[in-house]
């Protein structure tokens with residue numbers, strides 16, 4: 001094992017990719033003697049951890065690796081990992097021959113074996129990593145992401161993820177609890193439990209053990225001493241049963257911000273997306289959450305211009321936005337993806353200008369809502385877990401319902417809960433003064 005080799009990783013995509021990158025780094029540090037650098041020019045190994053959920057990041061990928069190839073130091077290697085690696089495989093090396101290896105999103109545990117194999121392509125989506133114990137990441141951050149499952153068993157008709165990450169397998173609860181405990185021993189106070197569909201957790205384990213539920217997992221994780229806050233993403237609105245909502249409401253360690261990916265407010269569109277729920281079900285679940293959880297913040301994902309989406313369908317989406325009053329919306333224009341069922345609906349595709357106009361209307365509507373809902377917070381006091389110190393002497397962190405807060409401070413506050421009096425707001429964050 002030679003020392004002093006440097007690794008540069010660029011991560012695109014979702015939080016599962018962030019965690020995969022942490023695992024890649026930890027594995028290469030432990031088994032191959034790499035240390036991380038944030039300077040591409042110094043790196044002996046450059047890895048791009050890719051996303052293919054929409055077309056744009058994929059088309060950018062090749063120009064980006066071309067840039068990396070120009071800037072890298074003599075002899076440095078380039079690896080492509082993640083979801084685009086899964087679906088393009090060896091074509092990546094064909095198109096960009098200076099790429100040394102390709103490792104798919106479900107093959108991260110193989111990274112240490114392929115880094116030195118020129119031309120290696122590991123993209124099997126049947127690979128089972130659910131029992132693999134990754135090297136411990138020696139981070140001292142206050143927040144850690146812990147995977148609770150791999151893959152996704154849903155077949156949402158627009159989505160490429162099931163074909164890049166394969167079938168869903170849950171990671172055994174004791175391994176998850178152990179991971180969380182290790183992270184807490186390393187300084188973490190908050191955990192983000194990660195899976196493409198977290199509340200279907202426990203339906204299949206690779207050792208054939210009995211079923212488990214997400215609610216039980218939340219109870220197990222909340223018993224980890226020293227852990228202060230639990231978050232998770234993404235839950236599926238279909239599986240938000242009463243038991244789950246009640247646990248969410250009463251478990252004090254669970255952050256009171258939930259991601260409820262709507263996708264569309266139209267029952268018709270939801271049906272052709274194969275989401276499994278109706279507009280009414282979604283509204284019912286959101287109302288139940290709001291009723292049991294005071295101060296709840298709800299975030300969502302919305303896709304506009306799915307094939308066949310009529311103006312009336314779009315109005316249903318706006319109606320749900322008006323009723324649920326989402327605190328944050330991640331908006332996307334539908335993007336056709338290879339291998340998905342929605343590709344067969346190409347004849348119903350919505351013209352791009354209509355898609356853009358719908359996107360703008362949705363963004364404007366939500367902006368107006370935030371401009372009304374945020375100012376009343378001025379003058380209130382919020383409790384904040386401080387996570388980082390910026391060079392300008394401001395500290396930042398999040399409230400229990402996950403609103404970002406900025407205040408003047410110092411490193412003595414890091415990792416601690418403080419009360420902040422709110423003096424100003426933007427559409428997405430609070431500014432204030434630490435009062436205790």
Ligand code: SAH
Nearest residue numbers: 158159196234261301302332333334335337
């Ligand atoms: N498992 C998560 C989603 C992962 S993908 C969930 O079900 O919530 C993240 C988001 O990207 C999705 O929620 C969806 O809104 C968006 N997305 C996925 N495929 C897309 C596509 N083909 N076009 C546009 N947006 C898409």
Ligand code: SF4
Nearest residue numbers: 152154156159161196
């Ligand atoms: Fe994609 Fe649907 Fe699975 Fe989410 S639940 S990853 S949107 S197939």
Ligand code: F3S
Nearest residue numbers: 013014051052053083
């Ligand atoms: Fe992208 Fe794969 Fe995540 S496609 S959103 S990196 S699961």
